[in-house]
Amino acid sequence: MKGDVAMAKHLLSVLVENHAGVLSRVSGLFSRRGFNIDSLAVGVTENPDISRMTIVVDGDEYVVEQVSKQLNKLIDVIKLKKLDRSESLSRELALIKVKATATTRAEIIQIVEIFRAKIVDVSKSTLTIEISGGTDKVAALEDMLKQFGIKEIVRTGTIAIERGNRIIKPNKNEEE
Amino acid sequence: MKITGAQAIIKALEKENVNVIFGYPGAAICPFYNALYDSKITHILTRHEQGAAHAASGFSRATGKTGVCVATSGPGATNLITGIATAYMDSIPMVAITGQVSTELIGKDVFQEADITGATAPFCKNNYLVKDVKSLPRIIKEAFILAGSGRPGPVLIDVPVDVQNREFNFEYPETVDIRGYKPNYKGHPVQIKKIAEAVKKEKAPVICAGGGVVNSKATSELVKFAETCNIPVVTTLMGIGSMPCDHELNLGMLGSHGVYTANYAVHNADLVIIMGARVGDRAMGTASKIAERAEIIHIDIDPAEIGKNIAATIPVVGDVKMILDELLPIVQKGDVDKWTQTIKKIKAEHPLKYTFKEDSEFIKPQYFLKTLSEMAGENSIITTEVGQNQIWAANHYKINKPGTFISSGGMGTMGYGLPSAVGVKVGRPECRVITIAGDGSFQMSMQELGTIKQNKLGVKIVIFNNSRLGMVREIQKQRYCGRYSQVILNENPDFVKLADAYGFKGEHINKNSQVRDAIARMLEDDQPYILNCFVDPEEPTL
């Protein structure tokens, strides 16, 4: 699904040096220059020296270009690519703790099944659901669960990868 | 052979051909100072760490080398910050070395601990906290590469005291690969061809030269380009000196404090060629208006500057000098003579004018500066403070060579002029070094008179003394109904007595008829001198 072209959420995949202080440099840059981060997810890559950040940026073309250029100026940023939504897969993971009673429990389980989500924990008064998927899917489940009373939500933020054989490597974009 | 981290820093500095550093010691940097004791590197002890950073900046701008400053942890390091930020805004290559508390104490809020890498991240090209002594050689190498290449800027290295004391096998790398850093110097040939086409086609072009032209030493190429194509040139504050001031195509500084003709040219051009300038608001506050009527060529080594403040029709990333070298053989003059004639006419109609009486109550700063530039000659380097004094100097002192006008542009840091002059004189002792100060700014760094004295630096100090924070007062006069709030400095010291306290000569003047003789006396020898010029508080900046 493509959003509004002018103000949209843009996906940036950023390879950074995996050492202390990098996250604060990146987040500092966003606050200093008044850019809006929608989400930022970071984890180590197949190379332990390098981490990958997936950043979702809110803004128009000008903002995304500025964000990209300013990020590239950071010495700790090794490689940056703006991902085309139609050419990439994006997922986020959410854990949702929802109120459940004897009467609502069955209905919640049914909804969870429709969404191909999972129940990962139960208590007398709650169900904890794990869902992964695009932002829209997670939002849709959240919406469906609202009626039962959501007690807590924890989200990872979006991670994304390109479709097909394309990969983002430190020195160049490669096809294999 | 094993040496300590502190000795390794000294060795690395020697390998980088650093022969002068500016600094101020303290407990956490003592191992470094102990190693310095055995080194041939000259250390200039300033009277404040901010002075050390500004001096390193002045040194760099006068010599083209990377300036080095050193401070201890905590307050020493935080005192450097304004100097680092000032250098960052003006793209000045600098390496700052700070002591830090011992590694195992970091984060415990111990005595004189400050997170200086965190604090300076916004103002540094990069910075490092050295946790392992073995990484020190690579980090120092990286710091010098980063500071001096691409778009230059400051880099800070924070070295905990235990790392300075640790022994290891020192080996200094010839070079290092920094995988996240690949500056682009050569302009794209397609874009360069587009420049040539635009220059041939458009009828009213103007060149806007910034500090990048000075940094890339592209003066002769710029002059050749302007002459070949008969294109007028305006400069930013940082670009002063990039083109000789007395060249007939040079229209002077543009912007809110600039020259009428320079602003006219930029606002009426159909092609604006921006070189090594970042389209700052003081220079081009109306960038979008300019871009509406003109095609914009933007040449800069920093891709992030292109498109930031003005939309460029022809963006070119690279080094100005290298791009001009490629451009010159293919560029042809366009149909511009009518435009250039118009500009000439406007320049003649709107000279920088001022009226003055010989027998005045006050010195006319504009007249003083014109006279000073005639008398001081080509072998002089000017530094300035900030305020009216800076703008008077920018517009009225005739600068003909790059690197001879040294002023805080992007940051507008009061207190820059005197310590930067210290650095200039240390780096270029054969030159006459004159700092143009305001009474307010001078008092922000006047402790550096001690540095001047101790190191026998013949810095000439001109104070335009209006007993006011003149430029702020002017804003209050124009925009706040003359409600003068906290801009009056009526209890200034007698600056000549102050000079005397340091054993320097000095003089007060308040009549324009005294100007020539007073300047002659000031320039007579190579000793420090304070010339205190009383200036009318009502004297306008423009």
Ligand SMILES: Cc1ncc(C[n+]2csc(CCOP(=O)(O)OP(=O)(O)O)c2C)c(N)n1
């Ligand atoms: C460190 C710092 N503080 C405050 C300012 C704001 N400021 C800009 S010009 C100015 C007045 C400068 O006074 P003076 O040095 O006497 O120069 P004048 O304008 O009178 O020539 C001030 C306070 C500044 N630029 N830098």
Ligand SMILES: [Mg+2]
């Ligand atoms: Mg003043």
